Amino acid sequence: METFASDPQKTPKPAEGKLADNIVYFARTLRKAGMKVGPAQVNDAIEAVLAAGIGTRHDFYWILHSVLVTRHEDTVVFDEAFRLYWRSRDLVEKMLQMFSPKAADRSEREKKRAAESRVADALFEGQKNRNQPEEPPQVEFDARMSFSGQEVLREKDFAQMTAAELAQAKKALSELRLPHDEVKTRRYKPSGRKLRVDPRRTMRYAMRTGGDLIIPQFREPRVVHPPLVVLADISGSMSQYSRLFLHFLHALTEHRRHVHTFLFGTRLTNITRQMRYRDIDAAIDDSARAVEDWSGGTRIGETLATFNRQWSRRVLSQGAIVLLITDGLERDEVDGLEHEMDRLHRSCRRLIWLNPLLRFEGFQAKAKGVRAMLPHVDEFRPVHSLETISDLCLALGTGTSSNRLKTPMDWLRELDRAA
Numbered sequence: 255m256e257t258f259a260s261d262p263q264k265t266p267k268p269a270e271g272k273l274a275d276n277i278v279y280f281a282r283t284l285r286k287a288g289m290k291v292g293p294a295q296v297n298d299a300i301e302a303v304l305a306a307g308i309g310t311r312h313d314f315y316w317i318l319h320s321v322l323v324t325r326h327e328d329t330v331v332f333d334e335a336f337r338l339y340w341r342s343r344d345l346v347e348k349m350l351q352m353f354s355p356k357a358a359d360r361s362e363r364e365k366k367r368a369a370e371s372r373v374a375d376a377l378f379e380g381q382k383n384r385n386q387p388e389e390p391p392q393v394e395f396d397a398r399m400s401f402s403g404q405e406v407l408r409e410k411d412f413a414q415m416t417a418a419e420l421a422q423a424k425k426a427l428s429e430l431r432l433p434h435d436e437v438k439t440r441r442y443k444p445s446g447r448k449l450r451v452d453p454r455r456t457m458r459y460a461m462r463t464g465g466d467l468i469i470p471q472f473r474e475p476r477v478v479h480p481p482l483v484v485l486a487d488i489s490g491s492m493s494q495y496s497r498l499f500l501h502f503l504h505a506l507t508e509h510r511r512h513v514h515t516f517l518f519g520t521r522l523t524n525i526t527r528q529m530r531y532r533d534i535d536a537a538i539d540d541s542a543r544a545v546e547d548w549s550g551g552t553r554i555g556e557t558l559a560t561f562n563r564q565w566s567r568r569v570l571s572q573g574a575i576v577l578l579i580t581d582g583l584e585r586d587e588v589d590g591l592e593h594e595m596d597r598l599h600r601s602c603r604r605l606i607w608l609n610p611l612l613r614f615e616g617f618q619a620k621a622k623g624v625r626a627m628l629p630h631v632d633e634f635r636p637v638h639s640l641e642t643i644s645d646l647c648l649a650l651g652t653g654t655s656s657n658r659l660k661t662p663m664d665w666l667r668e669l670d671r672a673a
Contacts, residue, residue, distance in 0.1 A: 326548030481512035487580035519547035555591035584623030612636035
């Protein structure tokens with residue numbers, strides 16, 4: 255492994271070491287971890303390093319980042335791959351221990367970082383294949399009290415999934431059982447059931463026979479899906495969860511007419527048109543190009559004010575349901591946020607806040623933004639796994655949930671008691 259030169263003006267030559275080979279293997283690791291890295295980008299990365307030189311680890315990071323990262327959502331994967339591959343000395347000893355036989359460590363381990371599983375699988379794929387026996391022994395066991403791989407995948411955090419598990423999760427999201435949340439409207443449609451006479455249709459049919467034969471026609475209230483409006487936070491801490499949730503919204507948009515999707519970080523972007531594409535990959539790629547602040551900062555109050563002023567009267571009608579996906583970590587003052595949340599809550603039939611921070615058992619509503627938003631939502635739910643999204647579908651369809659969740663006021667009361 256090449257070490258970084260101390261002199262910023264010193265440019266490594268390909269013949270003096272294996273830096274180019276290391277960059278090629280690093281790009282191959284990124285590709286296996288799910289990033290789109292082609293041969294042309296690898297060649298450009300090598301030329302950029304040779305042209306700019308290597309002064310510090312920070313300079314080397316941004317040289318590779320500027321060439322190899324083309325999508326905002328790939329930043330997390332690149333950070334983790336760079337941390338593991340261009341590693342420090344103490345990590346070499348850890349890797350030697352990793353591939354050496356040793357007793358199982360029963361101590362409590364640190365929670366994995368985002369994208370760490372994907373990068374580790376891509377980086378050590380060859381080593382794992384060499385360590386596996388050619389013919390694994392056949393073992394019979396009683397699986398009555400065990401969990402299947404599908405059940406484990408349903409409960410696993412999106413941020414801790416490998417590249418293969420993410421592919422399975424995306425497929426499962428597109429096949430989720432969609433919510434059956436139809437509501438009655440004030441309009442009517444023809445009906446074969448003798449519930450309510452339709453005078454207009456009755457007279458229209460009677461005119462065909464000159465009024466000699468009058469056959470009563472009937473009608474019933476029209477049942478439709480209420481509009482669904484999604485406001486998804488795509489800031490640095492939320493982009494991965496929002497991107498996975500877009501797969502579910504794409505399937506929802508194909509089966510329902512009134513689904514409006516908005517993304518926000520420091521500004522509000524309407525991607526409803528992009529989500530109507532047939533191809534999910536084209537829809538998400540076009541959405542990423544339309545958003546200028548992906549994986550940036552967060553201004554929840556300001557973006558909600560823009561939505562309330564420009565879009566609420568257009569999309570919040572006929573008993574609309576609003577799904578707000580954010581961690582509630584507001585960077586600005588919360589006075590405007592509380593006002594805009596109250597206005598949004600009054601404009602829709604149901605406001606559901608989906609927060610991935612609820613995956614932590616010790617989560618408390620201590621942040622100012624969280625405390626300002628909680629009094630103005632109807633439900634407070636996690637959104638970090640397939641199980642939580644499936645539970646959301648059940649709650650939207652039947653109004654009940656498979657898991658007993660605390661209400662927003664329960665969270666506030668617990669915090670007041672702790673204080």
